[in-house]
Amino acid sequence: MFLENLGVDALDPLRLGRFWEAALGTTSLTVEPDLLETRLDLDGTAYLDLCFVRVPAPNQAPLRLQLALRGGTEQADVVERLRGLGAEELDSGHGGQPRGELADVEGRAFRVRGEQEECVDTGPLAAVLLESADPERDAEFWAWLSGWAPAPDRGAHTLRHPSLHGPLLELVPERAPKRPDAKNPIHLDVRLEPGEDPEEIAAEIERRGGREMHPDWGELPWRVHQDPSGNEFCVLPAPAVAP
Template identity: 70%
Template sequence: MFLENLGIDALDPQRLGRFWEAALGTTTLTDAPDIFETRLSIDGDAYLDLCFARVPARNVAPQRLHLDLRGGAAQEQIAQKLRELGASDLDIGQGEVPWIVLADPEGGAFCVMEEREAYVGTGPIAALPLDSADPARDAEFWAWLSGWTPAPGVAPRTLRHPSGRGPLLELCPEPAPKQPGAKNPIHLDVRLEPEDDPDAVAAGISARGGEEFFPDWGELPWRVFRDPSGNELCLLPAVGAGA
C-alpha cells in the first residue's frame, strides 16, 4: 500500500483543480463534472494525485491538513504568481511570520514558505502539515500505512517518500481536538497493492489506534477510516479490484 491522493473538497472541481494545476505544474488525469484529478510526480514512478471532488456546500471545518508550497528565494514572486492565478492574501491570526498565507479560489488556506534546508528536493509542495494529538504515535501509524519514512524536518515528527524526494508529511501538535462530525476539507488516501488483504489492513489500522467508520457519503468503492487523531482517510482498492 502507498500514499496516493490528497482528497480535496471543492464547490467547483474544475476551477479549483485548474488553479492548483497551474500553481504546481501538475498533469491532468481526470476532468469530469464532479471530479478533477491532477498528478504531481515525485520520483520515477512515484506520484501524489490531487483529487478535487464536488461537495454541495463549502466545508468550513478547521483545516487540519493544508499545503505548504516551496518558496525560498523566489517566495515573493511565487506568491504574486498565485495571486494572479486567483489566490488572495489571508489573515488567520498568523502575526509576523516568515511565510506568506494565502487563500485558494474557494477560500482554503495554504502557505508559501521561506527557505528551509529540509525542503531541498521537495518540488513545488514543500510540506503537508497534519494536525495530530500525538505526533510520535501518528508518525508510526502513517509510516506503516503509507510506506513513507522518517525524515529531517521542523515538525515534531516528519515523514517522506522513501526516495527522499517529494513533500514532507509533517505531524504537528493540534491546536484543538478534531471536531466530532466535522469532515476535514483535505484528507489523505492510501492505495492498496494487489497483494494487500483489505481486511488485514483494516485490522492493522484498528490495532494502531485508528478506526473504520461509515459516513453518509453515498455508495463508495473504497473504505473510510480515521487515524488515531480522528483525521479521515480513505483506503482505496488495488488497481483492477474495483478501483
C-alpha cells in the same frame, strides 16, 4: 499500501483544480464537471495525485490538513505569481513583507514557505501538514500506513517518500481536538497493493489506534477510516491485475 491521493472538497472542482494545477505544475488525469484529478510526479515512477471532488455545500470544518508550497529565496515572487492566479494574501507580514499565508480560489488557507533547509529539494509542494493529538504516535501510524519513511533530518515527526523526492508529510500538534461531526475538507488516501487483504488492513488500523467509519454516502468502492487523532482517510482497493 502506498500514499496515493490528496482528496479535496470543492464547490467548483474545475476552477479549484485548475488553480492548483497552475500553482504546482501538475498534469491532468481526469477532467469532469464533478471531478478533477491531477498528478504531481515525484521521481518518474512515484506520484501523488490531487483529487478535487464536488461537494454540495461549503465545508466549514477547521482545516486540519494544510498544503505548504516551496518559495525559498523567491518567496515573494511565488506569492505574487499565486496572487495572479487568483489567490488572496491573508497576512502581508511585518512591515509589508510577505509571510506566505494565502487562500486559494475557494478561500482555503495554504502557505508558501521561505528559505528553509528542509524544503530545498522537495519540488513545488514543500510539505503536507497534518494536525495530530500525538505527533510521535501518529508519525509511526502514518509511516506504516503510507509506506513513507521517517525523515528526522527534516524535522521532528516528519515522513518522506522512500525515493527522497517530493513533499514532506509533517505531523504537527493540533490547535484543537478533532470535532467528531466535522469532516476534514482535505484528506489523505492510501491504496492497497495487489495481494493485500482489506480485512487484515482494517484490523491492523484498529489495532494501531484508528477506526473504520461507516458514513451514509451510498455504496463506495473504498473504505473510510480515521487515524488515532480522528483524521479521515480512505483505503482504496488494489488495482486490478491483468490476466
